[in-house]
Amino acid sequence: MDKMSLIVFEKTGHVLGAFTRAAAPEAAVEPAEVAGEGVWIRDAESGERLFTVEPQHLKVETVDRRDAVLLAHLRFALVDGLPQENVVISGIVLTATQITVQIGPPAPAVLKAWVQVEGGPGGDRVVLQVTIPQGANSGNAAVTFNPGDYTVLVLVPGFRTFIDPVVPVP
Amino acid sequence: MADVERARFFESQVISAADLNHAGAYDRDALARHQRSQHLWGIATGLELAGEKRTTPGGDPYVDIAVAPGLAIDGTGRAIVVWEEAQVSDALFDQFNIDTGKAGVFYPVFLEGRDREVAAGGTAVGRCASGGTSRIAEGWEITFGRPGDELDLDLQQTVAVGDGTGAGGWRILLGFVEWDSTLRRFKSVKDEADGVGRRYAGVRAGEVEGAGGRLVLRSGARSVDGAPALEITAADDGLLAFGPQDALGRVTPVLTVDTAGNLEVTGKIVGALAGGVQVESGVATDGMLLPLPAGIKQAAVDDGSVVLQVHVTPHFQEVVLAPAPPANHRWLPTPIECRVEGRRVFARFRWRRTDNGTPDQELPGTCDYTLMAFPSKEGG
Numbered sequence: 001m002d003k004m005s006l007i008v009f010e011k012t013g014h015v016l017g018a019f020t021r022a023a024a025p026e027a028a029v030e031p032a033e034v035a036g037e038g039v040w041i042r043d044a045e046s047g048e049r050l051f052t053v054e055p056q057h058l059k060v061e062t063v064d065r066r067d068a069v070l071l072a073h074l075r076f077a078l079v080d081g082l083p084q085e086n087v088v089i090s091g092i093v094l095t096a097t098q099i100t101v102q103i104g105p106p107a108p109a110v111l112k113a114w115v116q117v118e119g120g121p122g123g124d125r126v127v128l129q130v131t132i133p134q135g136a137n138s139g140n141a142a143v144t145f146n147p148g149d150y151t152v153l154v155l156v157p158g159f160r161t162f163i164d165p166v167v168p169v170p
Numbered sequence: 171m172a173d174v175e176r177a178r179f180f181e182s183q184v185i186s187a188a189d190l191n192h193a194g195a196y197d198r199d200a201l202a203r204h205q206r207s208q209h210l211w212g213i214a215t216g217l218e219l220a221g222e223k224r225t226t227p228g229g230d231p232y233v234d235i236a237v238a239p240g241l242a243i244d245g246t247g248r249a250i251v252v253w254e255e256a257q258v259s260d261a262l263f264d265q266f267n268i269d270t271g272k273a274g275v276f277y278p279v280f281l282e283g284r285d286r287e288v289a290a291g292g293t294a295v296g297r298c299a300s301g302g303t304s305r306i307a308e309g310w311e312i313t314f315g316r317p318g319d320e321l322d323l324d325l326q327q328t329v330a331v332g333d334g335t336g337a338g339g340w341r342i343l344l345g346f347v348e349w350d351s352t353l354r355r356f357k358s359v360k361d362e363a364d365g366v367g368r369r370y371a372g373v374r375a376g377e378v379e380g381a382g383g384r385l386v387l388r389s390g391a392r393s394v395d396g397a398p399a400l401e402i403t404a405a406d407d408g409l410l411a412f413g414p415q416d417a418l419g420r421v422t423p424v425l426t427v428d429t430a431g432n433l434e435v436t437g438k439i440v441g442a443l444a445g446g447v448q449v450e451s452g453v454a455t456d457g458m459l460l461p462l463p464a465g466i467k468q469a470a471v472d473d474g475s476v477v478l479q480v481h482v483t484p485h486f487q488e489v490v491l492a493p494a495p496p497a498n499h500r501w502l503p504t505p506i507e508c509r510v511e512g513r514r515v516f517a518r519f520r521w522r523r524t525d526n527g528t529p530d531q532e533l534p535g536t537c538d539y540t541l542m543a544f545p546s547k548e549g550g
Contacts, residue, residue: 007458018536020452024464033462036514040457044518044532047507070536071489073455 002065007031007039008078010059011114012155015083016041018073020065031058041153043165050165051116051153074161086160090137092152094169099130100140101154107132113139113156120148120169132156145169174199174332199334202247206328209243210372212342216240217252217368219279219345221359232355235260235347237312242281243371244340246329250283250310258312258347260355266314269351276346276363278320280313283338313341320346320366343369392419448543453485456534459513466543477544484508484517485536491521499525508537515539 003025007017016039021027038052061078069076069083076083090102094117101113111132118125124146132139147169154162177193179185217240221233235258242250258279263269268277288305320343329336345368348357361367378385383404390397395417402410408429413422424436448463460480462468470476484505491501506518517535 005461017455017458019454019458019461021461022451023449025452027464029461033468034459036459036512040514042457042516042518042534044534047516047518067487068490070453070455070485071487072533073536074534 003062004065004070005029005034005060005062006069006073006076006078006083007034008059008061009053009114009155010057011112012157013077013079014155014161015069015073015076015078016053016058016161018070020070026062029060031055031060034060041161041163043163046165048165050151050163051118053116053153074163077157077161086158089154089156089159089162092154092162092164092167094145094150094152094167096145096147096169097142098140099128099143099145100138101130101132101156102138103132103156103159104137106135106137107139108134108158110134111139111157113154115141115155116153117143117145117150117167119150121146195334199332201249202335203332205243205247205249206245207247207331208374210374211243211245211340212369212371213344214241214243214371217242217281217344219258219347219359219361221356226353226355230350230353231357232350232353233358235356235359237281237344242342244283244335244338244342245326246333246335246338246340248283248308248335248338248340250281250342251308252281252310256312258356262312263314263347263349263356264354268314268316269349270317271351274348275317276348276360277317278315278363279344279347279359280315280341281344282311282313282341283335284309284311285337312344314347315341317363320363323369343367386419386421388415388419393417446545449540451540452538453536454515454517454539455536456515456517458515460510460515460539460541462513462541463543471543474546477546478513479542479544480510480513481540482508482510482515482517482537484519485538487536489521491531493528495523495527496525499523499527501531503535505535506532508535510539513541 002020004018004020006015008014009016017034019034032055035055035058038054039058040049041051041053042049061081063081063083066083068085075085077086090104092102093100099115099117101115103111113130113132115130116127126143128141128143130139130141150167150169152164152167176196177189216238218238219235220238221235224232224234226232236255237252237258239252239254244250286307286309287303288307289303323341323343326340345359345361346363347359350357380402385402387400388397389399396414398413399415399421400412401421410427411421411423411425413424415421426434448466450461450463454460466476471478486503489501495501501521501523503519503521506520508517510516515537517537519533519535521531521533
């Protein structure tokens with residue numbers, strides 16, 4: 001069967017890039033070889049680069065080809081070696097003192113969301129983990145933000161890669 | 171001695187033993203000078219070490235080792251001839267007192283040339299005769315070294331440029347033996363240890379000229395079927411050919427270069443750009459770097475030794491988007507961008523439902539790519 005390779009966020013399995021190779025479909029490849037300084041995640045409307053996910057957070061896995069993954073890779077995560085299409089989280093709320101990740105349905109287990117926040121008046125970059133307790137619809141973490149607009153990337157295990165280019169902090 | 175002198179005789183000359191010895195030494199020394207200056211020391215033929223498995227009366231295994239007949243040239247130009255097969259003595263090894271007592275240690279076995287006076291005497295006449303033997307045997311002996319002694323063979327002291335061979339003692343490596351410290355016998359024998367093995371005689375030359383429009387380098391005897399060989403021939407306007415030879419010594423080329431520089435290879439060219447362009451192709455998503463062909467590293471691109479050429483086109487394939495369109499309608503893509511910078515992919519699509527029932531969606535896209543890597547003539 002044809003193969004495809006996935007650039008995966010190592011902690012959560014989210015697929016951040018996908019490719020095929022006709023000449024060497026299963027040759028080993030280091031994340032930096034296909035990510036460079038990092039995989040870019042861009043605003044699909046403006047084309048602006050929102051995030052760069054650095055290669056030390058990535059791994060490359062080669063699996064059986066599935067066209068749906070190649071066409072809409074950000075919907076998928078690698079679970080037990082197979083790409084799995086996930087549902088969208090409800091959203092994210094930032095306040096001056098807290099970040100809240102809302103997933104919608106109750107968490108089937110304790111979930112550790114990886115959150116990257118960039119922007120604001122100082123161009124800050126915050127990377128943190130937000131724990132969503134089992135059975136809860138959301139999780140939060142204390143963090144200080146200045147008023148302004150932020151760009152947020154959220155990777156919750158079992159949920160789709162979430163990107164919001166403008167999240168205001170009142 | 172400032173010059174090489176040769177004997178010259180004249181009528182009525184009283185010829186002394188020294189004159190005759192000098193006449194004999196002249197040819198021998200000339201040959202030695204040739205051997206050590208125009209050849210490289212080593213085994214010329216034969217002299218293989220072979221072990222034959224034996225068992226003691228108590229049932230313990232060991233090997234008897236013998237050296238095959240052969241010829242070697244040492245670093246002084248001395249020809250060492252082993253006329254017939256000879257045993258390599260374990261009692262002699264024991265006398266060298268080099269046993270480390272450790273298992274798995276291999277000791278180098280050397281062949282050394284050694285002059286020896288032969289007991290048979292000449293016929294002396296008259297009261298002034300000094301007597302003595304009339305023959306010198308150009309003999310040899312087997313010696314052993316400590317592990318590692320085989321690494322110092324190029325440091326052996328040679329003789330002055332005009333001299334003959336000297337008295338012998340130059341070590342030529344024949345192989346390695348393993349010693350059983352308990353049985354005090356040889357345990358095994360092999361030709362090579364830690365990448366060091368038997369050294370064969372060679373040729374020292376600044377130029378080698380073929381004869382009959384042909385020059386051949388063979389890795390084995392002419393009759394060894396399949397031995398790799400390299401041939402330069404003036405036939406067909408000149409050709410360099412490499413390949414296995416047949417039993418008649420004819421080279422079957424797998425690689426040829428003609429005098430116009432055209433290269434032909436029947437096998438596969440492996441390695442970074444060994445054969446020119448290398449290609450990778452497939453599909454890749456927005457935001458990543460296109461993968462390089464196997465064996466090509468970004469460092470080679472950065473230092474200019476490899477030049478990339480890339481072609482990308484939008485990868486069109488129907489995607490299941492929500493909300494699903496009504497019957498007889500579908501989501502249609504329009505590319506916003508599909509390009510690369512360096513190897514970074516920039517691909518975005520706008521998806522529009524043919525019934526215009528929902529707002530358009532702009533999403534990261536996928537492109538088909540072909541990436542070619544060429545060796546740079548200037549870089550690297």
